[in-house]
Amino acid sequence: MNAVVEFVNVLASKPDAVSGYKSFTLGSFTFCRDEYFAHVSWTTRSGKPMSHTLDAGNFLRALMRDVAWGFFYGWVNFDAVIGTVNRYESVDLYAGSYNGTMKEAEIDLLENFPTAQIRATFEQMLDDWTNEGFDPFAAPQETGSAHGRKRGNNTAKVTRARELAKRCVGLKGDLAMxxxxxxxxxxxxxxxxxxxxxxLHPEPGFENxxxxxxxxxxxxxxxxxxxxxxxxxxxxxxxxxxxxxxxxxxxxxxxxxxxxxxxxxxxxxxxxxxxxxxxxxxxxxxxxxxxxxxxxxxxxxxxxxxxxxxxxxxxxxxxxxxxxxxxxxxxxxxx
Ligand SMILES: [Fe+2]
CATH class of the missing domain: 2.60.120.10 (Jelly Rolls)
Structure with missing residues (x-):
């Protein structure tokens, strides 16, 4: 069996001396986080520096879905400003491009990335920015806080693998769930x-x-x-x-x-x-x-x-x- 291994170079900084979090670069976009917020920065089409700020918990909850769903169908807007569009062999990352006001003001940016590159960056960012005790998939009342300086990780929860059943759940050999x-x-x-x-009343011989x-x-x-x-x-x-x-x-x-x-x-x-x-x-x-x-x-x-x-x-x-x-x-x- 030939395993296909994708080598993707993720541009990540050293951990910040105070917050403990790494920053990540994807094309012209930079992502960094502090105790409360995720900050996304880019340069507009006219060359001006722009930035956008999201609550760290909300950002990680959105990032978790984008990663776990493989960029899903169509648009995954993290909020009214940033998000991704699945082009199915590549992914668009944008800031403001689907926000009527920002688009009109020409302060938006959209760049396209090979799926493997954006996935590897998002996976590493999700892992680095998720603290122990915070599960971005859980309801807010059922998990701890995303905020604060970096403490530990929650790799097991952010890398939950999809379980595939080969047969109807509950039948011998379903393998899953x-x-x-x-x-x-x-x-x-x-x-x-x-x-x-x-x-269940299967005919004899059809129990399986x-x-x-x-x-x-x-x-x-x-x-x-x-x-x-x-x-x-x-x-x-x-x-x-x-x-x-x-x-x-x-x-x-x-x-x-x-x-x-x-x-x-x-x-x-x-x-x-x-x-x-x-x-x-x-x-x-x-x-x-x-x-x-x-x-x-x-x-x-x-x-x-x-x-x-x-x-x-x-x-x-x-x-x-x-x-x-x-x-x-x-x-x-x-x-
Ligand atoms: Fe939907």
Missing amino acids: RSDTSGAPINRAFADVPQEAPE DVHAFNLFAFLSRSQVTWNPSFTSVVKYSFMCPTTEEHILPIIHGNDRVEWFFQMCDEIHWDCGDKNTGKPLARVIMKAGDMAAMPAYCRHQGFSPKRSMLLVWENGSPTLAYEIQNGKSPEIPVQF
């Missing part, structure tokens, strides 16, 4: 979720082929928020049930239609124009509601209590280009 349903504690917000397993499990029980034990806890993949149809609490740490900009099914409790969505951030809609989703996010929007969810959300993605590798060319619609249905 059984520990989540059998061993992990039920989250405090889901204490009332029934844990019964479905009855027929299976079912309680998805709600599975999700009630999810340790992370705003991250697909379980994904079923049938051709390009990706069903991603997740548990959500507090604020989606990124503002997701769509390059395709994305469906939401609110399985319990509620999430409030702020939807805006993908290119400028101009507000478009508020969507209050309660248990049982379904919504589709059009390909021209960006959206950020607020979940007052931990809730269950099913996200349905069309993973077709050609879809984003079909929409760009007008061959596929930006909206799910035309009445």
Whole structure:
């Protein structure tokens, strides 16, 4: 077997004498952090120095998703200023390019990087800037503070590996996640979720082929928020049930239609124009509601209590280009 090893040179400074954190350079962008903030600096198209500041915890929560999701579909806005666009073989990193006001003032910058380079930089920044006791994937009430001078690390939590099941979860040889349903504690917000397993009556000889499990029980034990806890993949149809609490740490900009099914409790969505951030809609989703996010929007969810959300993605590798060319619609249905 030939292992493919990517050698990527990450430009990192020595740790700062006071804060203890390293600074990172990616093209014309510089990232540094202090006790409270992440600072991003760049030079504008007209040669002026610009900078942007984010709360360190919010920055790390967003960075965690961008890394773990492999830059996801379309736009991962860390906030109204900085973010990434997945070009699927490369990634755009921008500051202000999708902020209508900054774009108009020509103080924005966008640079494209090979995926391996930006991934290696982001992974090292995430590891260096995450202190022991802070888990960027956890809900704010379930983890410690991101703030302060550098102390230790939390490498195990920021490098959680995706577990792949080869068969239906619970069937012999599935390899994955059984520990989540059998061993992990039920989250405090889901204490009332029934844990019964479905009855199974396979014909003799099919005991190893027929299976079912309680998805709600599975999700009630999810340790992370705003991250697909379980994904079923049938051709390009990706069903991603997740548990959500507090604020989606990124503002997701769509390059395709994305469906939401609110399985319990509620999430409030702020939807805006993908290119400028101009507000478009508020969507209050309660248990049982379904919504589709059009390909021209960006959206950020607020979940007052931990809730269950099913996200349905069309993973077709050609879809984003079909929409760009007008061959596929930006909206799910035309009445
Ligand atoms: Fe989304």
